[in-house]
Amino acid sequence: MGKKIEIHDFEPKIMAFVCKWCTYSGADLAGTSRMDYSPNVRMIRLPCSGRIDPQFMIKAFEQGADGVFVSGCHPGDCHYNEGNYYARRRNTTFRQLLDFNGIDIERIEFSWISAAEAIKWTEVIDAFTDKVRELGRHPQYNDDIVDPYAQFLVQKKQESA
Amino acid sequence: MAKIGVFVCQCGNNIARTVDTAEVAKYCSEQDGVVHVEDYKFMCSAPGQEMFKKAIKEKGLDACIVSACSPKMHEATFRNAAEAAGLNPFKVEIANIREQCSWVHDDKEVGTVKSKDLTKMMIERIKFNKPLERYVMPLTKRALIVGGGIAGIQAALDLAQAGVDVHIVEREPSLGGNMARLSETFPTLDCSQCIMTPRMVEVQNHPLITVHAYAELEQLSGFIGNFRARIRQKAKFVIDDLCTGCGECWEKCPFSTESEFEMGLVKRPIIYIPFPQAVPTVPVIDKTECPKILKDKCGLCADVCGPDCIDFTQQDEIKEIDFGAIIVATGFQLMPNVYREYGGWRPPHMTPKKLTAKMRKALPRSDAGRLVDVINGLEFERLASASGPTGGQIRRPSDGKIPEIVVFIACVGSRDCNKGVEYCSKICCMYTAKHTMLYQHAVHHGKSYVFYMDIRAGGKGYEEFINRAQDEGAQYVRGRVSRLTKKGDRILVKGADTLTGQAVDVEADMVVLATAMVPQGDSEQVAQTLGIGYDKHGFFSEQHPKLMPVESSTGGIFLAGACQSVKDIPETVSQASATAAKVLALFSKDEMMRDPEVAIVDQEKCMNCWDCVTVCPYLAIERVELKDRNGNFRKWAAYVNPGLCQGCGICNTACRSKSIELMGYTNEQVYAQITAFGGDII
Amino acid sequence: MIEEIRNQARQLLENGEVDVVIGYAEGSDPSRTTPIFVRKAEDVEKLIYDSRCINSLPIYLNKRHEYTRKGWKKSAIIGKGCDIRAIVQLIAENQLKRDEVYILGVPCEGVVSHPDKWDGSLHDGNRASKCTGCDVMTPHETDFFPGEKPEVDRSKPYEVTSPKVANLMELELDKRFAFWRTDFDRCFKCYACREVCPHCSCNVCITDETTPSWIDPAAHKKGIFSWHLTRAMHLVGRCTGCGECTRACPMDIQVDLFNQRMKEVVQESYSYKPGYSLEDKHPLITYKVDDREDFIK
């Protein structure tokens, strides 16, 4: 069976916006194959990566997400043919915008994950979680956040110590 | 206040092993709006579903969350159960705590916390779920087939045999397409006409099939189930209903021009049927050539016609017909003008020039500085065809001599990014092998060479067929030809054998080019008329390359045959039958039910920027004028046709003012989910 | 130059070709000019044009100003190049029809960054930053232009328009964040920057939405970040760089720096410049199969 989850002082909140045809199914496959990955991620299932509005990402950050993960089908595989191409352009520009605003774009990850790429899903999520953990709490909201889940994880760590 | 029920499933031990389901249920019961919770071993089992329905009825639940496996597994199950219990199915959501939680996290506490969170996000989301009703749309059970090649013929017969009313629009005077030109067909070498003509006759005689020969689709409006087509019946100057096809007129016509069907190898009269087995057998008058129409001279055909059916005043006729589905089968052409590369030669049919001999024994063709004995595959088919200009004797165009040495060149224009197309035309290897055999059968002492790049024979019986061609005497040389030049009355083929690394020069009597198969010259216009997508070459795009290969990007329009990609006959016919099956499935109900998870526009908010119109991959969004009470124009706004919308939500993202919303994934729903994850933030 | 414009304006009004001429007139003090709506032919003498004419007039062509233009079918407008970019963009976005507007193009030498900086002449010290590298000083799309219109090559990319953007980009990430954080501390969401923008023409702006309320109405920094990111995102590939948003901001926040930066991004990534062609579709509603995706895992 898989590894025991290690709890750190800081556990980032990761919001994932994924398309239901590829990435969501890829994550499901990770489940059916009993793969392990970081528990920090919460997925929102949308029909297409083209439905992932920068507005959602802004909102997620505003609501205290430390990292935002965006994913859909590989180019050419979009169930609706073109959705991921629009998503790609939106994200290209949105990242530059965040960067100009002084927000670390390492906090947004964009990845193509097909329904078969369960391993890629776990790897990318794990790596991203580690990266965001490294970056720490999203500075924009440093002072403002009360996060019951992260608090719980921290508390759990203290108890076990 | 919402009355939400939460049903936490243990999935035997699958969930319960790493998630404390009782704890999750307890947590949920404390959430706003939750009035009922269950924690049960197998929610999807019959007793589980009974419990679900009972709770809905008894507690009067107006929304339900099932915390269980992936929605891909049982969303439909629980939505149906809810419907049976009188709850709108779209008021049921699944929180995926198995694939996304219990199966991937071993730590029970972590699993429990995450399950709570996932369920909580769904509880918040479902407060904004609207009850949705499936759309019911009318359906015209009549199919239109554009293009009457083998693809169109096959689809028409399949549909008609299942009782569907079918119309075929064919722009040439006869059905048949390119297959009618072929002599014998690989891999079995059966005669093309023999297998094709019976089908053409069957089409003509079938009471449910209407053939609009010599007609074109001019405009298409409407959407799946409800198309309206404007068909232009070009003037034939012959009255269809009266003509018996006796042939008096075309036998007597004193004028002639090059025959398109025979690839310009011979002439045809001005009033003509393209080939003797044509269906329908009604001739048409070529108005660009007829001296009676051009300058009121002649009129002989009208004199000889027994039933008096020639009418020089006939006009084009426009017919408007409603259809429920459309099959596009407009086929292919051979790439025009590829061969400049080999010394200024252009396919003869592209450069009409006067022929010396009379029609029907029209060979030979005069030279005029060109390599007229370099021909393409379809021309060779005509030369080899028993019903062709030479009666099946293979004679070369210039002087009618039987060629003793023939060079076949494969991949002409195909797999050539510089001068031709990138893709492999796929059928040329096979028909070149076929051509060598036809040649060897006709000219026993002849010698044939094939210059090729690779042999691609991946079909049933195909590799065997190539082997047979080689056994029967064709000499295969791996390498490309650099130049064709005239040498006496022969053609000097300068090539190389890349296997031996030596130059190979052959003096040939005739050269046959396996020219690339490309879309019809007007395919882009046709695609625009139909409102379907096409690729950079002009082939029509399928909706999904793997899973929806016969659907076009527009609902209710299907693709058959070589108009979608290069295909041989077996593939063309399979695809045609597949489109027929799709149309039958569409026509199997009396009305169409459409998924309600489609986009809807708030037309007052809409600022008519048409960004959504631009992005919608399915052309589902229309521009409509809104009127006030007195019928005066008030404003423009977008309108989504629920018959076409596939629910991708791309428009939703494109709209800045959020005037367009995808039902089932509305901004409010997603927003609620995001906020629920965020927890309490001051 | 202005005489020719006035004559043309007079003719247009006299023969009823347009209902109004939108232009500039002398303002309340010598350093200022003010927009003017000329309806009578005799009033054309009031029209002026020089480097003090900083207002971007196309805002009056925007649908949101329909009430101002009530009943007027066709408007003539005096346009310097950058304003004409805005007009072209409005037409491309179907917010205006080409035949509803008559463009009186003026040759422009640049405008002053702020009336208070006007000292009688235009020089490097007081020129608006948007004028650096401007390729429409001879305007591109016009119905009338005084004198001969020279050919200009507009295929070149923009030059980096603002040294301020470049300076900011050179800062470290957290410094940049701090810069905006302090600036945003002052923003009180009056939305003047939106009101004045010719391309913020939505019937209901996302800020006024309540289902859901995208921009937190509370005067909290979070909502302010969201507002600025949203606004900048909505103008990607559409902002034609008039700079009015910054000029309108009562709190002196340089919001147009966002737009300038995005203009560069769009230029780098998609070689796209908004406001040059009536048929253009902005880069977020188009795509190429081989668009850049260097950031995608």
Ligand SMILES: Cc1cc2nc3c(=O)[nH]c(=O)nc-3n(C[C@H](O)[C@H](O)[C@H](O)COP(=O)(O)OP(=O)(O)OC[C@H]3O[C@@H](n4cnc5c(N)ncnc54)[C@H](O)[C@@H]3O)c2cc1C
């Ligand atoms: C030289 C050669 C040899 C071949 N030999 C073989 C072989 O031996 N075995 C084999 O399996 N395959 C062979 N093929 C392939 C075969 O010809 C094709 O697979 C087949 O003809 C495709 O049929 P189709 O109905 O899709 O297209 P087509 O035969 O091209 O028919 C299309 C029809 O649509 C009509 N049309 C086009 N545009 C319009 C429009 N806008 N409106 C109305 N009507 C329109 C055309 O007039 C035509 O009748 C060969 C091909 C070539 C070039």
Ligand code: SF4
């Ligand atoms: S994108 Fe929005 S505002 Fe523009 S036309 Fe579509 S619905 Fe209307």
Ligand code: SF4
């Ligand atoms: S949801 Fe997709 S298919 Fe439907 S109207 Fe919008 S863009 Fe078109």
Ligand code: SF4
């Ligand atoms: S900020 Fe966005 S929603 Fe608001 S008016 Fe401008 S473009 Fe429209």
Ligand code: SF4
């Ligand atoms: S965003 Fe600012 S600079 Fe750009 S067009 Fe709008 S007002 Fe002008």
Ligand code: SF4
């Ligand atoms: S004008 Fe200035 S203060 Fe007002 S909303 Fe815009 S940036 Fe904020």
